[in-house]
Amino acid sequence: MSMKRFVIIGNGPAANHAAKALRENSSESRITIFSKDPFRSYRAHLLPDFIAGLIKEEDLYNSSYAHYNEMDINLRLGQRVVSVDFSKRNVILDHKEVVPFDGLIVATGGKPRLPEQFQLFQDIMLTLKTPLDARMWVEKLSNVDSVLIIGGDLTSLSLTKALLKLHKRVKFILNDDAFWPVPLNEEIYRAVTGRLEQRGVEIVHCRRIRRITQLEENLLEVETDREILETGVLGAFFGLVPDVGFLARTGLDIDRGILVDEFLKTRFANVYAAGDCAQVYHPALRDYWVSIGHENATALGRIAALNLAGSHFEVQVKPESILEVGGVKINTSWWTEF
Amino acid sequence: MPEVDFTVEVCGMAGDGTIAAGGLINEAMSHGGFSVLGFDSYPAEIRGFGRCVTNSRIGSNEIVALGEKTHALISLNDEQSRSRTPSLAEHSLVFFDSNPPAYVPEDNSLLSVLPPGAQVFGIPFGALAVGASGASRGRNLTALGGFAAVTGVDPNLFRKVIRDKFKAKGDRVVDINVKSFDAGYEYALEKFSDRLKSIFSKIETDHDPKKVMLSGNQAIGMAAIDAGLKLYFGYPITPATPIMEYLAKYLPERGGRVVQMEDEISSIGAVLGSFYAGTRSMTATSGPGFALMTELITHGVMAEIPAVILDAQRGGPATGLPTKTEQSDLHAAVFGGPGDSARIVIAPTDVEECYHFVIRSFQLAEKYQTPVIVLTDFFLDNRVENRPLIRAMEGQAASWNVFPDEAFKDHYQRYADTPSGISPRALPGMEGFNFTATGLEHTEKGSPDYSPENHAKMSEKRHRKLRYALKDLEKPAEFFASDHLDVGVIGWGSTFGSVLEAVEKSRKNGFKVGALKVTSIFPYHSETIGAFMAKSKRVLVPELNYEGQLANLIAHLDSKPVDRLNFVTGTPIPPSAIQSRIEELLGVLA
Numbered sequence: 062m063s064m065k066r067f068v069i070i071g072n073g074p075a076a077n078h079a080a081k082a083l084r085e086n087s088s089e090s091r092i093t094i095f096s097k098d099p100f101r102s103y104r105a106h107l108l109p110d111f112i113a114g115l116i117k118e119e120d121l122y123n124s125s126y127a128h129y130n131e132m133d134i135n136l137r138l139g140q141r142v143v144s145v146d147f148s149k150r151n152v153i154l155d156h157k158e159v160v161p162f163d164g165l166i167v168a169t170g171g172k173p174r175l176p177e178q179f180q181l182f183q184d185i186m187l188t189l190k191t192p193l194d195a196r197m198w199v200e201k202l203s204n205v206d207s208v209l210i211i212g213g214d215l216t217s218l219s220l221t222k223a224l225l226k227l228h229k230r231v232k233f234i235l236n237d238d239a240f241w242p243v244p245l246n247e248e249i250y251r252a253v254t255g256r257l258e259q260r261g262v263e264i265v266h267c268r269r270i271r272r273i274t275q276l277e278e279n280l281l282e283v284e285t286d287r288e289i290l291e292t293g294v295l296g297a298f299f300g301l302v303p304d305v306g307f308l309a310r311t312g313l314d315i316d317r318g319i320l321v322d323e324f325l326k327t328r329f330a331n332v333y334a335a336g337d338c339a340q341v342y343h344p345a346l347r348d349y350w351v352s353i354g355h356e357n358a359t360a361l362g363r364i365a366a367l368n369l370a371g372s373h374f375e376v377q378v379k380p381e382s383i384l385e386v387g388g389v390k391i392n393t394s395w396w397t398e399f
Numbered sequence: 400m401p402e403v404d405f406t407v408e409v410c411g412m413a414g415d416g417t418i419a420a421g422g423l424i425n426e427a428m429s430h431g432g433f434s435v436l437g438f439d440s441y442p443a444e445i446r447g448f449g450r451c452v453t454n455s456r457i458g459s460n461e462i463v464a465l466g467e468k469t470h471a472l473i474s475l476n477d478e479q480s481r482s483r484t485p486s487l488a489e490h491s492l493v494f495f496d497s498n499p500p501a502y503v504p505e506d507n508s509l510l511s512v513l514p515p516g517a518q519v520f521g522i523p524f525g526a527l528a529v530g531a532s533g534a535s536r537g538r539n540l541t542a543l544g545g546f547a548a549v550t551g552v553d554p555n556l557f558r559k560v561i562r563d564k565f566k567a568k569g570d571r572v573v574d575i576n577v578k579s580f581d582a583g584y585e586y587a588l589e590k591f592s593d594r595l596k597s598i599f600s601k602i603e604t605d606h607d608p609k610k611v612m613l614s615g616n617q618a619i620g621m622a623a624i625d626a627g628l629k630l631y632f633g634y635p636i637t638p639a640t641p642i643m644e645y646l647a648k649y650l651p652e653r654g655g656r657v658v659q660m661e662d663e664i665s666s667i668g669a670v671l672g673s674f675y676a677g678t679r680s681m682t683a684t685s686g687p688g689f690a691l692m693t694e695l696i697t698h699g700v701m702a703e704i705p706a707v708i709l710d711a712q713r714g715g716p717a718t719g720l721p722t723k724t725e726q727s728d729l730h731a732a733v734f735g736g737p738g739d740s741a742r743i744v745i746a747p748t749d750v751e752e753c754y755h756f757v758i759r760s761f762q763l764a765e766k767y768q769t770p771v772i773v774l775t776d777f778f779l780d781n782r783v784e785n786r787p788l789i790r791a792m793e794g795q796a797a798s799w800n801v802f803p804d805e806a807f808k809d810h811y812q813r814y815a816d817t818p819s820g821i822s823p824r825a826l827p828g829m830e831g832f833n834f835t836a837t838g839l840e841h842t843e844k845g846s847p848d849y850s851p852e853n854h855a856k857m858s859e860k861r862h863r864k865l866r867y868a869l870k871d872l873e874k875p876a877e878f879f880a881s882d883h884l885d886v887g888v889i890g891w892g893s894t895f896g897s898v899l900e901a902v903e904k905s906r907k908n909g910f911k912v913g914a915l916k917v918t919s920i921f922p923y924h925s926e927t928i929g930a931f932m933a934k935s936k937r938v939l940v941p942e943l944n945y946e947g948q949l950a951n952l953i954a955h956l957d958s959k960p961v962d963r964l965n966f967v968t969g970t971p972i973p974p975s976a977i978q979s980r981i982e983e984l985l986g987v988l989a
């Protein structure tokens with residue numbers, strides 16, 4: 062029998078744990094990882110520390126290139142998958158390369174979510190997902206001393222800590238669907254705004270943002286229904302949404318994320334999804350839940366790989382740890398202190 | 400001050416404009432004030448159909464050897480470029496066409512075989528070139544644009560050399576080519592705005608207008624013309640043919656002629672004939688052709704007729720490896736042929752020396768009335784370097800002919816036994832200086848004479864003359880001179896650059912190492928070489944041959960055995976291989 066070809070789309074925690082488990086359970090196979098990002102796998106939770114200047118960029122990355130060579134995994138960075146042909150069992154890359162697979166794990170994670178009303182201003186708002194975004198923050202922050210954050214997800218709280226360390230003036234507009242992936246109820250709202258204010262963050266109360274205008278390279282004007290604010294940088298923090306748009310027309314079942322059963326299997330044989338991009342079936346709830354967070358991602362990545370290699374592990378999540386935010390069921394392993 | 404030592408390769412199929420792109424990189428970086436050493440390789444047996452690769456090593460300090468690891472690969476044909484990936488450096492930059500005309504299966508793709516740390520820069524070369532110029536032909540220039548943007552090369556350097564290259568074809572051609580370059584430049588600047596490197600932009604360099612970009616072959620051709628060459632006789636053979644092509648183009652302008660002969664035997668015959676008549680002439684060949692010449696070369700030795708023969712060595716024996724480099728004709732050059740036929744053999748080590756040594760070869764041939772063999776090799780002939788090249792001034796290439804004194808008129812002895820062994824040479828037709836020149840053993844007068852006394856005397860005279868020639872032959876040059884060395888490395892020919900780099904690096908690692916450059920292969924300066932060997936605890940001779948041909952020649956000069964490093968890979972010896980050997984020997988010493 063010819064050597065099995067396993068392809069993993071993604072190079073985050075889900076993908077890397079999947080690759081490791083696949084290699085451990087299938088020593089003969091050919092394993093390829095694709096990442097659209099041109100850098101190594103990194104620890105996302107350290108990005109704020111890097112922005113604060115507490116760690117060097119190198120410290121963000123968690124595995125050496127040699128590690129992939131040792132594991133005989135073909136790591137292909139900076140190469141974007143643009144489609145998958147499930148009938149021919151090929152992955153198609155941005156640069157028109159066609160890569161056949163016997164087994165596929167999709168672990169494309171999430172991408173910063175931007176509510177529709179803000180999409181027009183995408184280019185003037187900073188988000189934070191990758192080391193490249195972090196570098197952008199570092200560069201911007203060297204020229205400005207005020208930051209306005211709209212939204213207010215868990216990431217924004219860790220970033221705020223970093224901004225305060227850098228002695229920046231921080232203002233916050235806590236948006237309605239801000240606290241993704243935690244539901245923003247009155248209790249949490251009060252607790253969070255209290256903590257923020259205690260630390261010197263100004264909470265801006267408003268119902269809506271009317272306009273954002275770039276006045277100068279490092280000066281933006283934000284008009285709310287109550288006032289006009291000026292800021293050096295504007296950050297948008299509305300959580301992450303599964304990064305699966307490129308699979309929309311491939312025949313995969315996609316709701317918010319890629320729909321998989323409790324074994325992480327998609328409707329195509331030997332095709333699995335894991336991590337932030339997956340929406341996993343829960344037999345007891347009879348519904349799908351979205352996974353968020355590092356720990357979840359690694360666990361799901363591993364299960365997907367083991368099942369692809371022939372096992373039959375079911376994802377175990379207690380129904381009570383699944384929250385509902387804005388009509389979406391979520392399970393998060395993510396906890397950040399502020 | 401920041402330094403740079405960067406190797407870039409361009410790889411494509413013939414027709415992709417690979418060699419042109421590599422040439423433009425060399426020229427542009429040279430204009431930017433960098434030191435450049437470039438080497439193109441292509442399978443010449445199928446030139447026009449096969450893979451072409453150019454390798455350019457660019458440095459802020461002087462570059463003397465080829466780069467070992469590639470820091471940037473510009474792929475004009477991904478299937479061909481797959482073969483280049485083993486030499487990629489750890490975080491190499493890879494430029495490729497991100498919008499090829501057709502879908503590519505993984506097994507033919509370049510990206511599928513890159514090491515994990517490679518940084519890929521996909522640029523739609525073809526599509527951008529079409530957009531800029533209406534045709535995809537300029538995709539090599541688009542690729543250069545991408546390379547310049549990402550590595551931080553001043554785009555004006557490229558624009559200038561593109562203009563220079565195409566100016567003869569008119570403004571429109573210049574314009575579309577510059578536009579193709581700009582299309583790649585601007586695309587990459589925007590697309591990779593967060594990944595741009597300032598590899599070259601950080602470096603302060605001074606452009607030296609005296610620096611010219613020349614290949615060994617061009618330097619040889621230029622030198623021959625500057626030396627007043629009148630006749631070139633030759634028969635095409637790789638890697639010597641470009642010399643003939645160069646001269647065919649430029650020699651007629653200077654009143655000279657290039658004659659393609661029926662073979663190498665007639666070529667050397669014609670060279671001897673014209674020098675005999677007092678006209679500077681030369682031939683260039685490679686191992687197999689040189690072998691055919693040996694009988695007539697010894698005729699030159701015996702009849703004391705000047706000749707200049709350039710042997711551009713390639714892999715041997717026999718037809719061997721026509722497009723690979725080797726230093727394995729040393730024995731043949733020094734000893735090849737019947738009888739005790741000592742002749743002068745010199746070997747330049749870089750492009751600049753190619754120029755000066757060829758000029759000198761005519762003078763040596765004239766003064767010592769013997770064939771002079773200039774030993775180069777595929778790598779030296781084909782590599783390009785930008786060095787300040789000082790063209791020979793009027794007089795520097797002057798004739799060294801030693802004509803007979805009027806006093807000897809009417810009783811002229813062509814082979815007069817003088818203290819130096821040099822017999823003043825009359826040219827045919829000089830009144831009162833009639834003589835017989837012959838390949839038979841002869842008396843001072845030139846009459847055949849096989850008596851034991853005469854053969855002994857004349858053999859001694861001819862060898863005395865060669866010993867005397869040493870005073871006009873370049874002495875070995877010592878680098879990092881010191882009274883005592885732990886390892887003394889002796890290098891010759893194109894390998895010397897690698898020796899120098901290896902020794903320099905070992906010294907930086909704190910080792911007591913020195914280098915000796917030997918350019919006069921025969922006769923050689925035994926005292927200087929012997930003294931260098933004596934003061935070195937170990938003597939290492941790296942050579943591109945299996946037998947250790949220079950090592951064999953000089954081993955007897957010192958009582959301890961010579962350590963050899965012999966490569967027959969067909970490619971230049973990497974400096975790191977020499978350095979490892981040096982440090983291995985040092986380990987043995989410790």
Ligand SMILES: Cc1cc2nc3c(=O)[nH]c(=O)nc-3n(C[C@H](O)[C@H](O)[C@H](O)COP(=O)(O)OP(=O)(O)OC[C@H]3O[C@@H](n4cnc5c(N)ncnc54)[C@H](O)[C@@H]3O)c2cc1C
Nearest residue numbers: 071072073074075097105106142169170336337354355358
């Ligand atoms: C600033 C920040 C702080 C965080 N802090 C915490 C924390 O404290 N605790 C916690 O549990 N979680 C935290 N998280 C979330 C956590 O990082 C994610 O949940 C986790 O990384 C998800 O892993 P994943 O493997 O599913 O996807 P990701 O890590 O998002 O990886 C996705 C991969 O897919 C690749 N990809 C996407 N699309 C394509 C394509 N089309 N072709 C090729 N490759 C593609 C990407 O290049 C990337 O390599 C934080 C996230 C951020 C941004």
